Amino acid sequence: NFEEIYDVEKFIRTLDGIIEVARDHPALVSSEKLPVVRVPNRVCETYIATKVEPLFRIKGNLRLEIYYPSLIMTKGKETQYVDPYSCLAMFEILQLQPRLQQVVNSMIWRLKTLNQKSNGQYIAVHLRVEMLEKKCKGNEARRRKRCYNAQEIGEFLKKVDFQTNTTIYLTESRWQTSLDALRDIYPNTYTKEDIMSAKEKANLLSSGSSELEKVIDFHICSESDVFVPAVSCLFYATVIGKRIASGKTQILVPAQMTSPSRRDYISPYISEKNHLAYSCFC
Known part of the structure; x- marks a missing residue:
């Protein structure tokens, strides 16, 4: 439900004078x-x-469903210059409704304060066990490795010299034993379940809404000091767009290289400035 996640008033106010937004379906349309x-x-x-x-001219009313034929969000010839309405839609009109924004803020605050040695910083890693199991079968046979499990993420972070007291947030909702290898290297590794209050867990995690969890992950990953995707996917590309908009461009993509320099692992979206968001934020 849109209004359970986003601020409807902000949505309507931002589009005022650009497009007319109806708060309720007309009776005929609803039926x-x-x-x-x-x-x-x-x-x-x-x-x-x-x-x-x-x-639309024949039917009068339609329901539009947007889908993504490609997981890549690079600029192309047709998107070298994006019209301002597209930029508005991508980066301005959607704002979390206050209650959910408060939950996200409290989770970020806990990540910044749980570990006194972290200097108020944390790394967000997009790693979900189910995602790895579904999308990464046969990954080993590819010339270029595209999926990294918990142990490999831990080894990567250690290689690029993140200290073992670093605070790490995983987009996995609850802890699973397959994640233990990462926590063995970085003890201050947390999932949603670890940093939500009992009330927040009851209201949000128990709802079974995967979309709601993805929205929470999106905002926590967008605000982290460093973002690391375990898999190159649409979520990764979308988070990068938000981070470009806010100037948080420290995004490291694991790769099978021996270099210990973080600079060598900066996302190509950033190093080559070819993400669609750069068409809006020159």
């Missing part, structure tokens, strides 16, 4: 099953004019 049109992300006006508008 009928709307035709669904799947639209790929980042389409041009010609696509809308030829694929969507004709059906």
